Amino acid sequence: MPREITYREALREGLDEELAHDENVVIIGEEVAEYNGAYKVTEGLWKKWGDKRIIDAPISEAGFIGMGIGASMLGVRPVMELMFYSFAYVAFDQMMNNAATCRYMSGGLTNCPIVVRGPANGGTNVGATHSHTPENIFANMPGLKVVSPSDPYDVKGLIKSAIRDNDPVYFMESTVLYGMSGEVPSNDELDDGELIIPLGKAKVKKEGTDITLIAHGRAVVTSLLAAEILAEKYDINAEVLDLRSIRPLDENAIMESVRKTHRAIYIEENKPFCGVGAQISSMIMEQAFDDLDAPVLRITSADAPAFYSPPIEKLQLPTAEEIVERALTIC
Amino acid sequence: MAAKTKSKATAEYSDAPINQSLTDEDKIEMLRKMVRIRRFEQTSLKHYQGDKIGGFLHLYIGQESVAVGSISLLGDNDHVITAYRDHGHALSVGMNMNECMAELFGKATGCSKGKGGSMHYFAPDKNYWGGHGIVGGQTPLGAGLAFALKYKGLKGCCLCYLGDGAINQGAFHEALNLAALWDLPVIYIIENNGYSMGTSQARSSAHPEEGLAARAKGYNMAWNKIEGVSLYEIRAGVSEAVERAHNESKPTIIEIMTYRHKGHSVADANAEKYRTKEEIQRYIEEHDPINFWKKTLLEEGVITEDDYKKINREAGDEANAAAEFAEKSPFPDESEIFDDIYWEVDNNTEAGRTGRHFFHK
Numbered sequence A: 001m002p003r004e005i006t007y008r009e010a011l012r013e014g015l016d017e018e019l020a021h022d023e024n025v026v027i028i029g030e031e032v033a034e035y036n037g038a039y040k041v042t043e044g045l046w047k048k049w050g051d052k053r054i055i056d057a058p059i060s061e062a063g064f065i066g067m068g069i070g071a072s073m074l075g076v077r078p079v080m081e082l083m084f085y086s087f088a089y090v091a092f093d094q095m096m097n098n099a100a101t102c103r104y105m106s107g108g109l110t111n112c113p114i115v116v117r118g119p120a121n122g123g124t125n126v127g128a129t130h131s132h133t134p135e136n137i138f139a140n141m142p143g144l145k146v147v148s149p150s151d152p153y154d155v156k157g158l159i160k161s162a163i164r165d166n167d168p169v170y171f172m173e174s175t176v177l178y179g180m181s182g183e184v185p186s187n188d189e190l191d192d193g194e195l196i197i198p199l200g201k202a203k204v205k206k207e208g209t210d211i212t213l214i215a216h217g218r219a220v221v222t223s224l225l226a227a228e229i230l231a232e233k234y235d236i237n238a239e240v241l242d243l244r245s246i247r248p249l250d251e252n253a254i255m256e257s258v259r260k261t262h263r264a265i266y267i268e269e270n271k272p273f274c275g276v277g278a279q280i281s282s283m284i285m286e287q288a289f290d291d292l293d294a295p296v297l298r299i300t301s302a303d304a305p306a307f308y309s310p311p312i313e314k315l316q317l318p319t320a321e322e323i324v325e326r327a328l329t330i331c
Numbered sequence B: 001m002a003a004k005t006k007s008k009a010t011a012e013y014s015d016a017p018i019n020q021s022l023t024d025e026d027k028i029e030m031l032r033k034m035v036r037i038r039r040f041e042q043t044s045l046k047h048y049q050g051d052k053i054g055g056f057l058h059l060y061i062g063q064e065s066v067a068v069g070s071i072s073l074l075g076d077n078d079h080v081i082t083a084y085r086d087h088g089h090a091l092s093v094g095m096n097m098n099e100c101m102a103e104l105f106g107k108a109t110g111c112s113k114g115k116g117g118s119m120h121y122f123a124p125d126k127n128y129w130g131g132h133g134i135v136g137g138q139t140p141l142g143a144g145l146a147f148a149l150k151y152k153g154l155k156g157c158c159l160c161y162l163g164d165g166a167i168n169q170g171a172f173h174e175a176l177n178l179a180a181l182w183d184l185p186v187i188y189i190i191e192n193n194g195y196s197m198g199t200s201q202a203r204s205s206a207h208p209e210e211g212l213a214a215r216a217k218g219y220n221m222a223w224n225k226i227e228g229v230s231l232y233e234i235r236a237g238v239s240e241a242v243e244r245a246h247n248e249s250k251p252t253i254i255e256i257m258t259y260r261h262k263g264h265s266v267a268d269a270n271a272e273k274y275r276t277k278e279e280i281q282r283y284i285e286e287h288d289p290i291n292f293w294k295k296t297l298l299e300e301g302v303i304t305e306d307d308y309k310k311i312n313r314e315a316g317d318e319a320n321a322a323a324e325f326a327e328k329s330p331f332p333d334e335s336e337i338f339d340d341i342y343w344e345v346d347n348n349t350e351a352g353r354t355g356r357h358f359f360h361k
């Protein structure tokens, strides 16, 4: 029986292993230590690693993330938790200006090996201020890396790579995925003795021949559902490609799939304007135009702030039904 | 941190002119307001647990005196802005239970048409500017409301509420400097309930020995620290700041010691882990602002036990009726999703009709 654990547990395991792997790894954030994490990702880590490695911070995101960036220049490897990625906006200058450009402006003399992680998703009725999806905004900035894992296996392998990476990595999770279970081999089942997934490698989550559904984060789960419906009801064999890492981006995997299926839709819970799908569809158009049998479509969240009212917010997010409906227009 | 309820201190504050001018009706009205907030909160808790309400629910139970006492001092040109624990302030400024409860239920009849939810109540017609979900985010806005009053030559002030954890946001410090530098009539009220989520105040804030508000010294700003259990003390302390704002256009920071009986939000599973059951019990028994005020009014002969029961019953009925109203109200229409984003589009002006504003599909 392969081992099944939750996304939350897999993430915690990755953090725990990196704390063991490198004594410079330190976790800082609001309620990460004594409270065991607002979403229980860091549960038990403070007890195990103590005050020096797991640190509760006051509600000062600009201060503690900026501090982490500074510490990273001197060899500390901070893993900062944002209770919600929406709160990154309070620390925007530190995350955009300092983390992203110090290396460039110093002519390569510095680097910032920091990870800023936390949930970046809507769909939980917490209103517009708490439902931002800033992956496209941060991915827009050269110098930054953006990762958005969609299942327990990936979140473990990717957090370990993110922590070992020598550049700033913004790691965006989802509160909706924390409870999701999936297969994650234990280390003794692995040839290398540990699970490491390099940044910049997409993964085919389901093979197909007729259309490629490209997605990141929770939209991958929605896309897999849509692929099932397309197969069962319409005899359409969709391929689902999970980017996993948005920047660096696995361009080859995208083009390879599109050259095979000749059709693509990008699905994301991000907003449409300059969303991740805008970048991807433009690249497909430039590089695989002759392989396309239909325009590349994009499915995003509604172009509006998150609506609190639970039944209405549901309508703002991409659904499997919407993906199916739009896929049928080009298949 | 404990709010001491000395009767001597109470006598002293009840003698303050601002409290001497209170009629029996005024005093009863403040009691009614506090009880209405509590019944509203208890009723919303019940419906949150019954899955009628989504997202977060941050209850104000235990802190009612802060909003009721301070807002009782305000006039037509005085404004209010607060954080996400905002139901008490909303009812204090005169928003009604129906619109507040319907907002929690996500209904079209809610104060924000179901768009904002628990953390984002608004009522500009009652000088109430939200309801803000980002910790500390409202503090520069509070300075801005004060700036606007001063700019327009109006004699007024802005009460800007924040938590003991929120004082560590950078935006708050920038706002303090602006308020002091430009003499803005803003009053920052730190509702010190001892905790920011599971973090005690001692673990979150470095501050002068005299307390959190004393950080004002660094900005050469007036400050005060008040025990929050007594409406008399709150009114006496806050009224000084209101006068300062009205007459000198100067800011103040006030720290009001209070306590939340419930968890940080209803989802706070650790509410009895980071503080002891005994501590919570002690505050409920000895420092409940409603019991304290009720006792004061009984002692003064302003109310009888029966009067209190009636107030309590009426508030409970009102809260239940509000829940029924919320339950019966319709959900917003899907078409509402794209309303209320741009003023120009909503008002179908030329600017709103020029160029594409939305990019869905």
Ligand SMILES: Cc1ncc(C[n+]2csc(CCOP(=O)(O)OP(=O)(O)O)c2C)c(N)n1
Binding pocket: A030, A059, A061, A083, A087, A090, B085, B133, B134, B135, B136, B162, B163, B164, B165, B166, B167, B193, B195, B196, B197, B264
């Ligand atoms: C910028 C930002 N960081 C973190 C949060 C999450 N959060 C919401 S309330 C809260 C605690 C605030 O405590 P305090 O200011 O004391 O107010 P109280 O809840 O006690 O009323 C935290 C950490 C947030 N909403 N915004």
Ligand SMILES: [Mg+2]
Binding pocket: B163, B164, B165, B191, B192, B193, B194, B195, B196, B197
């Ligand atoms: Mg507090």
